[in-house]
Amino acid sequence: MTTFEAPDSDSLTTLDVRARDKGDGTAQYLYQLRSAEGSAIGPLEQEYSVDVHQSLVRMLCTKMNKVLRAKPTTSGQSRVVDLSRVGHALCEALFPLRYGNVPDLVTRLRESSGPLLVRTDEMVVPWELLFFEDEFLGLNREIGRRSVVQRRVVHGRRIRGINRALIVGDPLGDLPDAAREAENVAEWMRAKGTECTVLLRDQANLADVVMELSERRYDLFHYCGHVATASGAGTTGLVLHDRMLLDERALPSEVPPVVFINGCKSAGRVENICVSFMVMGAQAVVGTRTEVPEEKARRFAEEFYRLLTDMTTGAAVRAARLALSADDDDLTWASFMLYGDPTVRITGGGGSDQQGGRQDEKLDFEDGAQDVLSRAFDAAKGQRLLTSVHLLLGLIGSAELRPRITASIGADRLTQVTERLTSVGVVDPREEPEVSQEPDEGGGTVPSDTVTHVIIRADELASAVGRTRVSVHDLTVAFLESGAGTSSREVESCGVTVEQLLSVGAMGGESGPTPTVGTPLTGRGRIQPEQLDPAVAHAVRTALALSVPRGEVIGTYALLLGFGLSGSSVLREALTAQGERGRRALRLLFGEEDPGGAAFSRRTLAALEAAHAAEPDRPLGEAAVLRTLLKPGSTAGGLLKSLGVDPEAVRKSLPPPG
Known part of the structure; x- marks a missing residue:
């Protein structure tokens, strides 16, 4: 069984967005920002009201989708640069700094940390692709969205484990990578103790899929194929065998809580079917904005499920995006979006929880x-x-x-x-x-x-x-x-x-x-x-440094990291005895693994490059790195502020260059 934990909502920041069309190409956007510390200032709660040029927003969103669909060129023109330019323009259109108290909102959003939930009735904006603080929001933050709808919402099912998964792939027989993706996902899930039903090609017909969803209590539904809109009916659905649609009309009264849709079509269509699953009770839905290459879609899905063992859904989506963004001109990562709370955690483990996790005790x-x-x-x-x-x-x-x-x-x-x-x-x-x-x-x-x-x-x-x-x-x-x-x-x-x-x-x-x-x-x-051996005392102090900034008590997770980062010889020998996997775990826990570029956010990697460029003839030193990390407005500075320290004062106290 794969365990589904409660959200870590104490660290969640929520951006509440309401859009009201004013009928002249303009819309009034109402923003509220709520963090773990709350949104109140004394007895008041801050709301930000902005008139936005909605026609411009729609044009920029259309342009962004065109960039995502464009094929790589040999002219040297970077699609990432094109996407960042549109993302920056869209960010300025939605948060015009010349407008009222919007600068205060932007400052608060920049200073907030941790996962971000965008709760909105707006269906056009790709919030993950706003180019914010010189970085795409979806690469810099663990972000999810929650749509506000007018129609009746079915009561969803909260689960404590993923016991059963229904996996549907390549219904039309024209996407061989989709079939391989389905088989690989099933293999990963079965290794975690999950019972999987796989329907491929002609097995993936409307009657059998609906009967499976209706008759069995599945906890996960994974689909890899096409998304389309029915002509005349105007409803969006998943294309099954014989080109039949699984849409909101055909969905059973209860759908699985976790849904992953690897569907190739337009952003609006995928968003519509994601929301349909949420309306019918799903708690977390991953979808794609635009069509993506089959092999890349399969890689993203495999990376996402692999990472779920140790991460929240939001962190897994972000890490999978980062892994695919290592290729500077590949924009596959930019198509994936998460509906639902990004702090929901799905962790691996056998049906009897042989891993010893406390959540099932x-x-x-x-x-x-x-x-x-x-x-x-x-x-x-x-x-x-x-x-x-x-x-x-x-x-x-x-x-x-x-x-x-x-x-x-x-x-x-x-x-x-x-x-x-x-x-x-x-x-x-x-x-x-x-x-x-x-x-x-x-x-x-x-x-x-x-x-x-x-x-x-x-x-x-x-x-x-x-x-x-x-x-x-x-x-x-x-x-x-x-x-x-x-x-x-x-x-x-x-x-x-x-x-x-x-x-x-x-x-x-x-x-x-x-x-x-x-x-x-x-x-x-x-x-x-x-009462502590010096090695244990060192591990405890390291765990304390990891836990305090997050506002957490020292858990077993942090303490094990403490043993690793403090260089425990006993843990090193025990991990070495486990073979190659143990040695890989050792390098990660002991901070000895050489990280690839994809392990960093683009902003952090740029900071390291800038620090090295300042003194290129010598190894990159601590003071140089810290000086770039603690620039005004950085999240590293926000960490020091949360500990009661002025980051600018720390920056000035660093040894000078050279």
């Missing part, structure tokens, strides 16, 4: 802890995310903690805190997904990454003292260790800290500092250095 909770989680889910009822605010409402409302908290801060203050958390815990309806999810134990609500970390950490705390069931105490300690997410500032607005609120209950009725784990490794909430 059944955690056991004491009655009090179960009551906390039930209250938290009730607080988040009808919303997509269970956030730190909802979890804190569950904690302070529990029968075990509430009397102690009341005795500590008073009933009036507790009521004030509860009302504050309840008011901010209601998500703006505009943040809700258009495709809702099948109710489960949380009513279709997915725990945020922060809440997931808290629950996993609580289980670790219970295990550390020999208990098999998670208690309220464990949840409370884990919640405090996490920093309480965005709930902390809401509590502080009521004149009390989260530590003051919860330390009483966590310590069994005694007020005091934040509780700690009762193991020899920790004391006063910190790891005891004398």
Whole structure:
């Protein structure tokens, strides 16, 4: 089984776009930008209104599609340059810097980091191909789109694993690479424990495909063939055997949550069928804007599925684009787009999860802890995310903690805190997904990454003292260790800290500092250095450097990277014993693999080239690289800002050139 994890929405930035046609070739665009930190400024929320020359936007989009379809030339004219010129012009048309407060929006968008979701009712703009900050947005960011539609949307199905996949290829028998793609995808999926049904050529007929989708509960549908529009009907669909169309009229009442459409036709047609699958309940859909070479389409699909083992859907699409963009004049990468949340993660593993991933483990909770989680889910009822605010409402409302908290801060203050958390815990309806999810134990609500970390950490705390069931105490300690997410500032607005609120209950009725784990490794909430071997201490500190900028606790993933990057001799020997694959993993984990150009974003590679050009007669030095990385407006500078450091001050403190 391939596991489908909850989105890491705490790091997601959402650009909300609404286009309103004014009837004179102009459209009013309304923008809102929401990041993990929220969009509010004090009691206000910023909305940006811009009059856009919509006729110009449509002309630029048409021109962009022509560039994508153009064949490589021998004249030396670069299609990438042509595409970047159109992408830059389109970016300026959509975000005119001379217009009102648009510069503030552009600055906020540049300073935001992590995956980007474009939520829009606009169906023309190729957001992935905007040339933004001297880089295409789809190469620089993990980007997905969510379409806002007027028609009724079928409730989708949230899954925890890809158990079954339906793969349809080369229905007309005219695309041999499409047939090979289907077989290669099936081979990859089967190796991960997924049951695959493959329909090729005459097997890929309308009746059999629809019956398969209707009768079996598939988790993934992969199609490689043609996309077309029915004459007269005006509906867009996937071309099956005998040129029959699988369109929205023929789709069953429930479609698989994950869909990959490798279809060769116009951007509008593919976008229409992608949206049709989303309307019928799909959660993540990958499609192509324009026709792409068969061999390149197959390579992109194989790269995408290979990368899904370790990456989110957005990261896998971006990395596959980067891999194909290594050929400067090949624009295949530019045709692929992702519909849905780019932070959704699909990870490999056998049906019994022999990899040891925690996501499939059944955690056991004491009655009090179960009551906390039930209250938290009730607080988040009808919303997509269970956030730190909802979890804190569950904690302070529990029968075990509430009397102690009341005795500590008073009933009036507790009521004030509860009302504050309840008011901010209601998500703006505009943040809700258009495709809702099948109710489960949380009513279709997915725990945020922060809440997931808290629950996993609580289980670790219970295990550390020999208990098999998670208690309220464990949840409370884990919640405090996490920093309480965005709930902390809401509590502080009521004149009390989260530590003051919860330390009483966590310590069994005694007020005091934040509780700690009762193991020899920790004391006063910190790891005891004398209990660690120097090599382990180095690995832990490296993992800390990896985790803190992301706002995360140190997970097993980061700690293993820490062992690699710190040069652990024990890990090196163990990986070497695994043969060639182990040696490749060793080079990657230990930072010894020589990266290819495709491993870098174009902007980063340009920065390295510029640094080398400044002193071409000597090896590229640290100060030269850091000087280029920390130029104003860079994401590297944004990282230092998130750590409370002025990047320009750091840049000025670097040794001078030469």
